[in-house]
Amino acid sequence: MTATPLEFMQAARTPVLNGSSPWAQRYAQELRRVLEQYAAQAPRSLQDHLGPSELGSICDRQVAGKMALLPRTNHVSDPWPSIRGTALHAWAALAFDADNVRTGLPRWVTEQRVTPHPDHPGTADLYDALEESVGDHKFLGETSMAKVRSPSGPPRHYVVQLLLYARGYRLMGLRVGRVALAAYPATAASLDSMYVWERVHTQADDDLLDEVFAQTDYRRQWAIALVTGAAVLNDVPATSDSEECFWCPFYRPQTAHDKGPGCPGHVKGSSNTQ
DSSP: OOOOHHHHHHHSOOOOOOSSSHHHHHHHHHHHHHHHHHHHTSHHHHOSSOOHHHHTOSOHHHHHHHHTTOOOOOOOSOSHHHHHHHHHHHHHHHHHHHHHHHHTOOOEEEEEEEOSSTTOOEEEEEEETTTTEEEEEEEEOHHHHHHHHSTTOSOHHHHHHHHHHHHHHHHTTOOOOEEEEEEEETTSSSSTTOEEEEEEOOHHHHHHHHHHHHHHHHHHHHHHHHHHTSSOGGGSOOOOOHHHHHHOTTBOTTHHHHOOSSBOOOOTTOOSOO
C-alpha cells in the first residue's frame, strides 16, 4: 500500500529550535535558505539530460518523467546529502590530483568527462592507469553502506553507472580491466568502515549496458508521450521501493487520494501501475 497523506507529511522536516535565541533561529533559516537555493541551481540540478548515475534506475516512471522534464512534486527530500556529496567529491579529486604531483606519476585521472552514449554524457570520478580500473566515489550513510556491503552487492543503478563510465573510457581508447565502487562512511567519525566493491570487466557488462540502452529507448518513448500529452505520469509503469521513492522528484503520496500531479509511490517489490 502507498503512504497516506499523514504519513507523507510526517516524513517532512519538522520545525526545530536551531538557534539560541529568536534572532539566531531566524538567522539559521536565512543561512539555510542560501544553501538550499544554491543547491537548487547547481549544474547537476539543472542539467536537461540524464547522466550515467540515473540511467540505471529500476523505475521507468521516474526516468521517463525526468526525460520529459516534468515539474518536481516532491518537496520533502532534503538537499543536504547532495551538498555534502558534492563537496566531498571535489575534495577527493584534489586529493588524487595531489597524489599525481607528489609521486610524479600520472596515475589518477579525476573528474573526466566521458560519453558512453551520445545522449547521456557524464563525469567519471576516477580512472586508475596503474590498475586499469574505473572507480566511483560514494559518500554514504549507514543504511546505504550496508547495501553496498551486502552479498548481493551495490544497487543496480550504482553498477550501471560504473559500467557506463567504463564504456566512456574505453571509447576514449583507454583499457579497463575492472570497475570499483569506493564507499566512504559520510556520517562516521573515521574512515575505518570504508568499503570497496569491485568486479572484473567482462562481456557480460556490455550485455547489461545493451539492455540498459534498450530500456532507455523504451523510456524515451514514454517521455515523448508525456511531453505531447498522449500520456500522464502515472500511465508509465513503475518499479521501485519506498526508499528510492522518497528521493524521486515526482514522489507525492497524496496523488493516490486526490489524483493530483506526481506519483503515489510503490512498496518494495511492486512492479505495476496504480
